[in-house]
Amino acid sequence: MTESAMNENEAHRPKLRKLFRLQWEPAQDAHVLLYPEGMVKLNQSAAQILLRCDGTRELPAIVADLEQAFNATGLDADVRAFIAGAQSRGWLE
Amino acid sequence: MTDLSQPVAAAESEAQPAGVAPPLWLLAELTYRCPLHCVFCYNPVNYTDHSSELDTAQWIDVLREARALGAAQLGFSGGEPLLRDDLEVLVSEARKLGFYTNLITSGIGLTDKRLDALKDAGLDHIQLSFQDSTQELNDFLSSTRTFELKKRVAEAIKAHGFPMVLNCVLHRYNLPHVDKIIDMALAMGAEYLELANTQYYGWAHTNRAQLMPTAEQLKEAEAVVERYRREIGERCRIFFVVPDYFERRPKRCMNGWGSVFLGIAPDGAALPCHTARSLPGLTFPNVRDMSLREIWYESDAFNRFRGFDWMKEPCRSCDEKTIDLGGCRCQAYLLTQDPANADPVCDKSPHHESVIRVVRAAAAREANEQPVLFRNDANSRRLAATHDDDDPTQGTRK
Secondary structure, rough: OOOOHHHHHHHOEEEOOOEEEEEEEOOOOOOEEEEEEEEOOOOOHHHHHHHHOOOOHHHHHHHHHHHOOOOOOHHHHHHHHHHHHHOOOOOOO | OOOOOOOOOOOOOOOOOOOOOOOOOOEEOOOOOOOOOOOOOOOOOOOOHHHHOOHHHHHHHHHHHHHHOOOOOOOOOOOHHHHHHOOHHHHOOOHHHHEEEEEEEEOOOOOOHHHHHHHHHOOOEEEEEEEEOOHHHHHHHHHHHHHHHHHHHHHHHHHHOOEEEEEEEOOOOOOOOHHHHHHHHHHHOOOEEEEEEEOHHHHHHHOHHOOOOOOOOOOEEHHHHHHHHHHHHHHHHEEEEOOOOOOOOOOOOOHOOOOOEEEEEOOOEEEEEHHHHHOOOOOOOOOOOOHHHHHHEEEEEEHHOOOOOOOOOOOOOOHHHHHOOOOHHHHHHHHHHHOOOOOOOOOOOHHHHHHHHHHHHHHHOOOOOOOOOOOOOOHHHHHHHHOOOOOOHOOOOO
């Protein structure tokens, strides 16, 4: 990746596409992602990352927030990998 | 109208719990009335026998009970759901309950005023049907003059900021236009395009000989879809629902009977699949008489084909039964006269030849001389009146 592409990536504020809605489903005992005629059940870490993809935070801020919330370190690579995957599945802007 | 018989959802954990899981997908067929007369409609051919509709309060009870059971996806369909003037009230209630709300429509009647009201009510998504990329075929297949109107409606849907899925049912007449249909969806800014090859139930079954494509047509259309998918990436996701007559294994119909799908017909009959009304020997419970909880968990109709105990050979001892669950019960009935048989799409079925014969006849174009039968009240009454219990092609039983 070139430096400018990297910088662009860092400045990007991931946000759920408007096609999708993230909500807690008591019957599933899980957060789910709802979209036209479909649903994906999320595990806890996926849900916690996506809840922070609200268009206000850049990637490093999301990582920092998660590390603070879960009293953890070294989440950077996992979060980036998940967000890249979510982007390729069309969940995120 | 669209066919939604593909598995909805796909929650990521695929494992079935030991007990009966709650419904996820509620389809509210608000009315059988429809301004279009599509030759491939999956509605029962005798829909005129079921014309009494639930009222607003009854529908609201259905929404509340289904949501309490755990349903998260809600489709408003029909017929044409816009013919109900309480649609906005129902959408608003559904959205408050936490449903993801899908309007499945022909677009006829979707004025700017109603789009505003639906936006205010919280509608999440609109699925708009087209019959083809050309006015001639769109209007012929629906027996209306609606193509230009639908195009204007598509623009209005996007102008109101709704996510839009375009749906086009495919068959012999429009398969050669698949590239143009995709171009149309892209030009309209659709987020998804559902290219649903006709599934042969209801009116589509009645018109099967005319609609059945050839294997070559399908192969070419699939190649076109693949090419577009590579070119357009995430801009528009294209679904291509394969017509199962050309397969050797059946579809995992509804992701299992009484597994995720709960359909409520206009008159309140609760159905485990869109076309279950065509099955003999089942009494479908009605929401006017029974709670949804009782219907889903306890009724004979919803339990009849759950699990594996109902299966006959070759399904019973088949090592693939957990994959396809024996296929489609309605198709088994339509083609073998017994809904507990293996779906004859499967080449292990002793009735598989009946599927092959239909495909061969299509290739030989033996059927082109027959006129198609449009879905309208006069044809429905005629089919209902001449209904013969020994003839499964006549669809729903009274």
